[in-house]
Amino acid sequence: xxxxxxxxxxxxxxxxxxxxxxxxxxxxxxxxxxxxxxxxxxxxxxxxxxxxxxxxxxxxxxxxxxxxxxxxxxxxxxxxxxxxxxxxxxxxxxxxxxxxxxxxxxxxxxxxxxxxxxxxxxxxxxxxxxxxxxxxxxxxxxxxxxxxxxxxxxxxxxxxxxxxxxxxxxxxxxxxxxxxxxxxxxxxxxxxxxxxxxxxxxxxxxxxxxxxxxxxxxxxxxxxxxxxxxxxxxxxxxxxxxxxxxxxxxxxxxxxxxxxxxxxxxxxxxxxxxxxxxxxxxxxxxxxxxxxxxxxxxxxxxxxxxxxxxxxxxxxxxxxxxxxxxxxxxxxxxxxxxxxxxxxxxxxxxxxxxxxxxxxxxxxxxxxxxxxxxxxxxxxxxxxxxxxxxxxxxxxxxxxxxxxxxxxxxxxxxxxxxxxxxxxxxxxxxxxxxxxxxxxx
Numbered sequence: 001x002x003x004x005x006x007x008x009x010x011x012x013x014x015x016x017x018x019x020x021x022x023x024x025x026x027x028x029x030x031x032x033x034x035x036x037x038x039x040x041x042x043x044x045x046x047x048x049x050x051x052x053x054x055x056x057x058x059x060x061x062x063x064x065x066x067x068x069x070x071x072x073x074x075x076x077x078x079x080x081x082x083x084x085x086x087x088x089x090x091x092x093x094x095x096x097x098x099x100x101x102x103x104x105x106x107x108x109x110x111x112x113x114x115x116x117x118x119x120x121x122x123x124x125x126x127x128x129x130x131x132x133x134x135x136x137x138x139x140x141x142x143x144x145x146x147x148x149x150x151x152x153x154x155x156x157x158x159x160x161x162x163x164x165x166x167x168x169x170x171x172x173x174x175x176x177x178x179x180x181x182x183x184x185x186x187x188x189x190x191x192x193x194x195x196x197x198x199x200x201x202x203x204x205x206x207x208x209x210x211x212x213x214x215x216x217x218x219x220x221x222x223x224x225x226x227x228x229x230x231x232x233x234x235x236x237x238x239x240x241x242x243x244x245x246x247x248x249x250x251x252x253x254x255x256x257x258x259x260x261x262x263x264x265x266x267x268x269x270x271x272x273x274x275x276x277x278x279x280x281x282x283x284x285x286x287x288x289x290x291x292x293x294x295x296x297x298x299x300x301x302x303x304x305x306x307x308x309x310x311x312x313x314x315x316x317x318x319x320x321x322x323x324x325x326x327x328x329x330x331x332x333x334x335x336x337x338x339x340x341x342x343x344x345x346x347x348x349x350x351x352x353x354x355x356x357x358x359x360x361x362x363x364x365x366x367x368x369x370x371x372x373x374x375x376x377x378x379x380x381x382x383x384x385x386x387x388x389x390x391x392x393x394x395x396x397x398x399x400x401x402x403x404x405x406x407x408x409x410x411x412x413x414x415x416x417x418x419x420x421x422x423x424x425x426x427x428x429x430x431x432x433x434x435x436x437x438x439x440x441x
Contacts, residue, residue: 001102001371002098002367003367004405004409006099007366007405008401011363012395012398014093015038015041015090016042018094019041020038022087022089022093023037023038024037025089026086026089027085028080028082028083035063035074037090039067039068041087043063044087044350044356045356046062046391046392048354048357050389050392052338053338053340056072059072059075060072060074062389062392066395067396076346080345083349084345084349084352088352091163091359099362099366100159100366101159102370102371103157105373108312112186113185114157115154115187116182116187116188116189117152117153117320118151118153118161118178118180119191119323119324120151120172120193121327121330121331122147122148123147124168125351126145126342128145129344130145132145133168134167134168134169136169143168145168146168147165148168149336150163151163153326155319155322157370158362158365161177161180164177172193173196175194178199182210184207187211187303187316188203188211189212189320191320192214197248200254204302209303211299211300211301211308212299212300214248216290219250222246241262242259244257255302257303258298259300259310259314261296261310262295263294268295271294275290329358329378330355330358333381334357334358334361364380365377368412368413376417379417380416383408383412387407387411390404390408391408
């Protein structure tokens with residue numbers, strides 16, 4: 001587990017040393033100025049960490065907190081292409097820092113050396129940024145500019161790879177995060193967008209594990225040597241649950257366990273209703289194949305049955321939504337995809353600085369409450385927001401910064417609990433239900 005002292009050092013290395021260097025290397029600082037690269041990065045990071053909708057005047061007050069007197073107009077002039085490049089370079093340096101939290105008391109996770117969940121989220125940008133970050137649209141449509149934010153983090157230690165940035169049009173299956181290795185005895189849980197038989201085979205060869213929903217067009221070969229279309233295979237099954245060995249794809253056989261659970265009729269009907277609505281929205285045809293598969297929840301994995309049962313696999317797959325919650329937190333509470341200006345480079349500065357703020361916020365999560373499974377990220381975010389300027393004011397001194405982080409950690413550790421539910425159990429309750437040990441503190 002990373003100590004508070006180590007997090008304080010990492011914050012100062014990134015927001016001070018790397019920021020000062022980036023200011024000069026990107027041309028943001030061309031002569032001696034009271035607002036150097038470090039002061040600029042600290043002002044925006046702590047300013048938007050404190051209030052993601054801060055005005056220029058509020059940001060100027062944050063600048064005063066870090067020791068720089070500057071007017072709102074003077075700060076506005078710093079939002080340049082060079083300023084954005086400075087922030088991007090600091091963000092790239094920040095993601096190389098390894099920060100880990102304490103291991104939560106969830107025995108099912110501890111069967112693996114790590115349990116990685118990964119996903120991406122897109123922030124649409126003004127069309128004027130299409131050359132900086134290429135979106136998914138074409139020359140005449142909206143969405144010509146957009147940045148894809150990719151993250152993988154370990155449910156055990158909380159250690160994060162990312163946020164990594166790519167053009168929004170890059171497919172998940174060929175993204176940077178997809179190329180990150182999965183160590184021996186580690187489990188990777190990813191959405192079907194990351195489906196790659198070659199990647200699954202590589203993980204298997206290095207002693208790692210994967211768990212995924214199945215790509216519906218894939219064919220499976222059962223032990224009797226017969227190759228099936230998945231809907232056809234399921235029609236032959238009378239049992240409500242299936243757990244059998246198969247090879248995925250006839251062309252590139254990949255050994256796996258095929259797991260399927262028949263869902264209640266009302267769930268299947270609800271799925272089909274959503275599928276029809278989505279097809280109508282996209283103005284795309286909806287196949288009978290897709291509608292038939294709505295009757296089942298289907299997974300594939302290379303984790304042996306002796307290590308992971310079908311029920312446990314279903315619960316673990318649900319844990320993948322933790323990364324969905326992370327992106328929701330960053331957007332709904334960090335306002336990552338919102339800005340108060342229409343100026344191109346001010347918007348880009350805001351995106352990079354808010355990503356830095358969200359990464360710092362995650363580090364504070366890790367040294368505060370990660371070992372406790374029942375903490376609310378939303379409540380923790382609200383607490384950190386109240387302490388952000390306290391962190392900024394103590395940033396100049398390493399001992400003072402450590403003391404400030406300790407104060408935040410005590411507050412987060414003491415509160416921010418998630419209440420249990422009696423029905424529709426939360427993810428941590430489902431994970432704990434697989435063990436008799438309920439160490440929540």
